[in-house]
Amino acid sequence: MAPQFEPLKNDLILRTARGEKVERPPMWVMRQAGRYLPEYHEAKGSHDFFECCRSPEIASTLTLQPIERFEGLIDAAIIFSDILVIPQAMGMEVIMVDKKGPHFPEPLQGPDDKQYQEVMEREVDVKESLDYVYKAITLTRQKLAGRVPLIGFCGAPWTLLCYMVEGGGTKLFIQSKTWVFKHGEESKALLQKIAELCVEYLALQVQAGAQMLQVFDSWAGELSPTSFKTFSLPYLTYIADNVPKRLAELGLESVPMTVFAKGAWYALEDLCKTSYNTIGLDWLHDPADAYKIARKYGKVLQGNADPGVLYGGREAITTVVKEMVTGFGGGKQGWIANLGHGITPFVKPDDLKFFFEEIHRLAASSQAAGNEASEEPSARDLAMRGEPSKNLLHGI
Numbered sequence: 001m002a003p004q005f006e007p008l009k010n011d012l013i014l015r016t017a018r019g020e021k022v023e024r025p026p027m028w029v030m031r032q033a034g035r036y037l038p039e040y041h042e043a044k045g046s047h048d049f050f051e052c053c054r055s056p057e058i059a060s061t062l063t064l065q066p067i068e069r070f071e072g073l074i075d076a077a078i079i080f081s082d083i084l085v086i087p088q089a090m091g092m093e094v095i096m097v098d099k100k101g102p103h104f105p106e107p108l109q110g111p112d113d114k115q116y117q118e119v120m121e122r123e124v125d126v127k128e129s130l131d132y133v134y135k136a137i138t139l140t141r142q143k144l145a146g147r148v149p150l151i152g153f154c155g156a157p158w159t160l161l162c163y164m165v166e167g168g169g170t171k172l173f174i175q176s177k178t179w180v181f182k183h184g185e186e187s188k189a190l191l192q193k194i195a196e197l198c199v200e201y202l203a204l205q206v207q208a209g210a211q212m213l214q215v216f217d218s219w220a221g222e223l224s225p226t227s228f229k230t231f232s233l234p235y236l237t238y239i240a241d242n243v244p245k246r247l248a249e250l251g252l253e254s255v256p257m258t259v260f261a262k263g264a265w266y267a268l269e270d271l272c273k274t275s276y277n278t279i280g281l282d283w284l285h286d287p288a289d290a291y292k293i294a295r296k297y298g299k300v301l302q303g304n305a306d307p308g309v310l311y312g313g314r315e316a317i318t319t320v321v322k323e324m325v326t327g328f329g330g331g332k333q334g335w336i337a338n339l340g341h342g343i344t345p346f347v348k349p350d351d352l353k354f355f356f357e358e359i360h361r362l363a364a365s366s367q368a369a370g371n372e373a374s375e376e377p378s379a380r381d382l383a384m385r386g387e388p389s390k391n392l393l394h395g396i
């Protein structure tokens with residue numbers, strides 16, 4: 001049976017993701033539980049990164065840190081984990097090297113590699129092998145006690161394939177490109193296998209207590225528009241279409257889903273045609289241009305300040321927040337405020353706090369200016385209902 005939790009006191013992000021008009025924009029940031037927080041280092045101590053992911057007690061403590069530090073300013077928690085737990089569940093070894101990032105001692109070499117055959121043939125028990133994530137989610141929901149919703153996540157098939165064949169981060173993507181351009185069919189088989197595991201993994205995260213889901217395609221921007229349509233989009237779509245089906249089989253209701261395809265600015269319209277509720281944007285998008293496109297499809301956007309602006313001081317932060325609030329229609333519909341990628345080390349937590357406060361302040365003052373998506377029905381809404389608008393009645 002699904003665990004029981006306290007009712008939500010703040011469901012702003014869920015209402016926004018469903019497309020509703022809201023009183024202000026919800027906000028959180030990617031990687032909000034991380035190295036820029038002194039308390040992160042304290043709680044992590046000498047534990048290895050994946051050890052922290054595997055300990056529900058530590059993972060839930062880390063997840064809650066930004067919620068507690070930025071109390072009242074932040075509208076979602078994201079479970080402390082990593083996208084690379086899926087390759088681990090598929091039988092690959094992944095270690096986190098301090099100050100360097102993830103490392104696979106034995107990446108997949110090619111379709112003739114014995115490990116590729118094993119990975120393709122292995123029946124992964126997603127329930128059992130990632131049980132520690134579900135336990136961390138359930139414990140975190142209990143500790144949150146309804147303060148804000150909890151986001152679950154996974155990596156997108158294309159991004160996970162990159163890590164599995166490169167063996168870690170890369171600038172050149174030599175192995176990934178060799179795979180997709182030389183071994184297209186074998187790559188697609190692997191992408192499909194990963195997509196199926198992601199569906200089960202996300203559904204089980206919801207069963208454990210996740211209230212919203214995000215798929216991270218961090219390396220989408222390495223693909224050309226045509227390659228993205230071949231090697232990423234079909235698998236992102238598969239996940240969005242199949243998670244609700246799997247949830248229904250489990251007797252659970254659907255939850256809002258977000259896709260973040262970093263660098264794939266050319267694909268915004270294609271992503272708007274999928275069944276994801278929210279499209280995450282990096283900072284290469286102009287907020288106003290993206291918002292115009294997303295509104296056509298009734299989609300919600302998430303993002304998209306350059307994380308680097310947090311190194312630039314308060315004036316720079318105010319400027320970027322103003323641009324977002326204005327570009328994303330004032331913040332009363334269709335926008336979840338965030339950075340355009342994860343927060344980076346050495347950012348001062350107080351500068352992030354200021355970023356949140358500026359979103360609150362500027363979105364509130366944009367209401368005074370009377371934007372289209374305010375609580376009040378707009379002139380256009382009223383005209384569509386055949387009613388005169390207040391502004392018209394007042395002769396403004």
Ligand code: CP3
Binds near residue numbers: 029030100
């Ligand atoms: O957002 C959150 O607060 C939740 C936790 C979270 C982590 N990783 C914790 C983490 C999430 C959502 C991720 C996702 C993730 N992991 C992505 C997708 C998002 C993105 O940034 O594009 C990717 C590509 C990974 C793989 C990964 N994990 C890399 C490349 C690295 C090293 C990068 C770095 O910042 O050095 C990690 C390590 C990692 N994952 C850390 C954290 C807090 C840093 C670990 C540490 O050194 O203590």
